[in-house]
Amino acid sequence: MIVKQLSVFLENKSGRLARVTEILGENNINIRALSIADTTDFGILRLIVNKPNEAYKLLKEEQFMVSLTDVIAVEVPDKPGGLAGVLKILEPYNINIEYLYAFVEKSSNNALVVFRVEELEKAIKILTDNGVKVLAGNEVYSL
Incomplete structure (x- = not known):
């Protein structure tokens, strides 16, 4: 009954959120739910996706700071x-x-x-x- 959530640390600059969603889309990973909390300098993007382990690996390979949370x-x-x-x-x-x-x-x-x-x-x-x-x-x- 535990769900894996991705937490992605994003610099608060143009294109970072778009890049995350682009990587997921290019790899047929569907976003089921999301939340973003931000400050002037950074944000934490929380995502539930259909393939959490694969998404984690892909985002790590693209140099995003990402973690999996239960x-x-x-x-x-x-x-x-x-x-x-x-x-x-x-x-x-x-x-x-x-x-x-x-x-x-x-x-x-x-x-x-x-x-x-x-x-x-x-x-x-x-x-x-x-x-x-x-x-x-x-x-x-x-x-």
Whole structure:
């Protein structure tokens, strides 16, 4: 139920983001979800792709600073308060969410959200024990 996420360190200059997406596109790697956080000097691009290990290797070969991080992808009811309900499940267990972002696509009538948490296996167990669907990597990569 763990999903591999690419984190790419990008200098905040013209063409760097375009180059990453170009490399992925040229190698038939599809972006499933992404987030970018930036400052005036640099940004961190977080990506879920259909072939994470291959993408990692390609970006390394092109001299990008890239890492693979374990995250979870969770189905969240696509209605007001849906995300709050899932977060409330984790709250009593002191699971810290470092960051989260949404997917481009939905799963059935639910939204998909990527969570980076400190205690991954514990969070997965708590969520699944409470009826929240946590998707496996192969499910996410093939959406």
